[in-house]
Amino acid sequence: MMDGVRPEVLEFVEETKRYVYEELMPLEDEIERTDYLPPEVIADVAKRGYFGMTIPKEYGGLGFNLLETCMVLEQIHKAPLAIGYVVDLNNGIGSLAILHGGSEELKREYLPRLARGEIIGVFAMSEPQVGSDGQGISTRAEWRDGYWVLNGVKYWITWAERGDIFTVAAATDPGKGAHGGISVFLVPKGTPGMRVARRQKMMGNAGIDESVLVFEDCKVPAENLLGELGWGFRLLMRTLDEGRVKCCSLAIGYAERAWELAMAYVKRRQAFGQRLADFQGIQWQLAEAATTIWLSRLAMYEAARKIDRGEFAAKEAAMAKLYATEACQHVVDTAVQLFGARGYCRDYPLERIYRNYRSLRMVEGTSEIQRRIIWKQMSKLYDPERAPDERTREHAIRVERMLERALAVDRPYQDWGFRYLDEAAADD
Numbered sequence: 001m002m003d004g005v006r007p008e009v010l011e012f013v014e015e016t017k018r019y020v021y022e023e024l025m026p027l028e029d030e031i032e033r034t035d036y037l038p039p040e041v042i043a044d045v046a047k048r049g050y051f052g053m054t055i056p057k058e059y060g061g062l063g064f065n066l067l068e069t070c071m072v073l074e075q076i077h078k079a080p081l082a083i084g085y086v087v088d089l090n091n092g093i094g095s096l097a098i099l100h101g102g103s104e105e106l107k108r109e110y111l112p113r114l115a116r117g118e119i120i121g122v123f124a125m126s127e128p129q130v131g132s133d134g135q136g137i138s139t140r141a142e143w144r145d146g147y148w149v150l151n152g153v154k155y156w157i158t159w160a161e162r163g164d165i166f167t168v169a170a171a172t173d174p175g176k177g178a179h180g181g182i183s184v185f186l187v188p189k190g191t192p193g194m195r196v197a198r199r200q201k202m203m204g205n206a207g208i209d210e211s212v213l214v215f216e217d218c219k220v221p222a223e224n225l226l227g228e229l230g231w232g233f234r235l236l237m238r239t240l241d242e243g244r245v246k247c248c249s250l251a252i253g254y255a256e257r258a259w260e261l262a263m264a265y266v267k268r269r270q271a272f273g274q275r276l277a278d279f280q281g282i283q284w285q286l287a288e289a290a291t292t293i294w295l296s297r298l299a300m301y302e303a304a305r306k307i308d309r310g311e312f313a314a315k316e317a318a319m320a321k322l323y324a325t326e327a328c329q330h331v332v333d334t335a336v337q338l339f340g341a342r343g344y345c346r347d348y349p350l351e352r353i354y355r356n357y358r359s360l361r362m363v364e365g366t367s368e369i370q371r372r373i374i375w376k377q378m379s380k381l382y383d384p385e386r387a388p389d390e391r392t393r394e395h396a397i398r399v400e401r402m403l404e405r406a407l408a409v410d411r412p413y414q415d416w417g418f419r420y421l422d423e424a425a426a427d428d
Contacts, residue, residue: 009068016075019048024079032352037082037207045083046117050076051090055099060112066242067304070249074297077253081356082207084250089159090114092246094121096239097167097184101227106186110165122163124154124213125236135178135233139215141170141185148172148185148222150193150215160196160211164189168215169232182232186224193218204355240364241314242307244321247364248300252293254357255328258335259289261350266338282338289331296324315377322370325360332357 024041031037045051053069055061064072069091077084089095095114098106098121113119130136139152150170160166166187173181187194197212227235263286266276276282303316336343336354343350361367380386384400387393 005068005071009064009071013071013075016050016072020075020079024083027083028080028349028352031080031082031207035206037080037086041083042086042117045087050087051117052115054091055095055111055115059107059115061115065304065308066245067301067308070246070300070304073246073249074253074256077250078257080207081205084253085205085208086120086159088246088250089123090117090121092243093123093239094159094163094165094167096242097123097226097235098165098186100238101184101231101235102186103223105223106226110186114165119164120159120162122157122159122166123239124157124160124166124168126154126156128153128155135182137169137171137182138174139168139170140174141172141183141220146222147219148225150185150187150218150220152215153197154213154215156200156210157213158208158210160213161199161209166194166213167226169236172229172232176230178233180230182236183229184226184232184235185220186226187218187220191218191220203358204352205359206352237314241317244317244364244370245300245303245307245313247360248296248303248320248324251324251328251357251360252296252300254353254360255289255293255296255331258332258350258353259286259293262286262289262335262338276338285334285338289334292327292331296320296328299323314373318365318370318373318377321364322367322374326367329357329361 024045027041049062050072052061053064053072054066055063057063073084073088073091076087095111098110098114102110110119110121114121125137127136127138130138139150139154141148141150143149148170150168152170154168157163157166166189168185168187169182170185171181172183175181193216195214195216197214200210200212202208202210226232266282266286269276271279299316299320303313303320306313306316332350332354336350339348339350342348343354345351365373380388381392382396382399384393384396387396
C-alpha cells in the first residue's frame with residue numbers, strides 16, 4: 001500500500017487507466033473535430049463515480065483525500081482534455097467553495113448532485129483586468145432590499161455555457177481589498193441578471209467553452225453567501241491551493257502521455273540505418289524527460305499530503321504547480337521534436353497536446369504568480385520578526401549569524417568608515 005492511499009483507491013487508479021486508454025482516448029478525434037463533448041460521454045464518466053471523488057461520503061461522494069484524487073486525475077487527464085476538465089471542475093473549484101464555506105442546506109442541496117454528475121460546478125473569479133490577482137476583483141455585490149445584487153463582468157469562465165451552479169467572487173467592501181472586502185456567492189443557472197455574453201475562442205481546449213459572464217442587477221439570496229461576509233479571499237485561496245495541486249496532475253498526465261508516444265515512436269522510427277531509440281542522444285532526452293515527470297509527481301504528492309494533514313500549504317502548492325507545469329512543458333516539446341513533422345501536424349495527437357498544454361502555465365495562477373507566492377512565503381521563514389513560530393524564528397537568527405561570520409572579513413574596512421577599499425569609490 002502506498003503511504004496515505006487505500007488499496008481500493010489503487011485499484012480504482014488501475015481501472016481508470018484501462019478506461020482512459022481503451023474507451024476515452026478513441027473519442028479524441030471527434031471531440032477535436034466538433035469542438036463538443038457529448039452529454040452521453042459525461043453521463044458515462046459520471047456513472048463510474050469520477051465526479052464525486054473529493055466530495056465526502058455523507059454527501060454522496062467517494063470521500064477521496066487530495067493525494068488519492070490526484071492519482072486518479074493523473075490518469076483521467078490522459079483522456080481528451082474536455083473530459084478531464086469537467087471532472088476536475090466538480091472535484092475542485094466547482095465544488096470546494098461549497099464544501100468549505102456553504103451552509104449545511106446548500107451542501108445537502110448541491111453536493112450530491114455534483115457528485116453524481118447531474119450538474120456542473122463553475123468557478124467565476126477572473127475579470128477583464130483581473131486574472132491571478134484575485135484581490136483586484138471589481139465585480140460588486142451590494143445589499144439591497146433583502147438580496148445581494150451583483151454587477152460586473154467575468155472573463156475566461158470555463159464551462160459557463162453548460163454550467164449549472166456558479167461560485168462567484170465579488171467585492172462587498174472595496175475599500176478593504178483582500179482583507180475583508182471580498183465575498184463569494186453561489187449563483188444557480190437561470191438566475192435573472194446573469195448571462196453568458198459570448199464564447200471566447202481559444203488556441204486549444206476543444207470541447208471546453210471559455211466564456212464572458214455578465215451580471216446586471218443579479219439578485220442572490222442571503223443564504224447563498226459562502227462563508228462569512230468579507231471572508232471570500234481566504235476561501236478563494238484555500239480553493240486555489242487545492243486547485244493548483246490538482247493542476248499538477250493535468251501537467252503530469254499530459255506529459256506522460258506525450259512521453260509514452262515518443263518512447264513507442266523512437267523504437268519504430270528508422271534513421272541512418274538504425275532506430276532512433278539506438279541513438280544515445282535520443283536515449284538521454286527521454287531519460288531526462290522521465291526524470292522530470294517523476295520529480296513533478298513527487299512534488300504533487302508532497303503538497304497533497306500536506307493539505308490532507310490540514311496544514312497550510314500555499315508555498316508547497318505553488319512550488320508543485322510551478323515546477324510541474326514549467327518542466328513538463330519541456331517534456332511535451334521534446335516529444336514533438338522527436339516526432340518531427342508528425343509532431344507538428346494536426347493529423348496526429350502530439351500537435352493538440354502541445355497546444356492544449358500551453359494554458360497550464362496560466363490557469364490557477366500564472367507561473368509568475370507562483371514565484372511571487374513562493375518568495376513571499378520563503379521570505380517570512382528567514383525574517384526573525386515575521387517567522388510563523390519560535391523554531392522558525394530561532395533558525396532565521398542562526399542564518400543571520402552565519403552571514404555575520406561570512407562577512408567578518410569586511411569588518412576592519414567597515415571600521416575605517418569606507419564602503420570600499422578603493423577610496424575613490426567611497427562616495428558612489
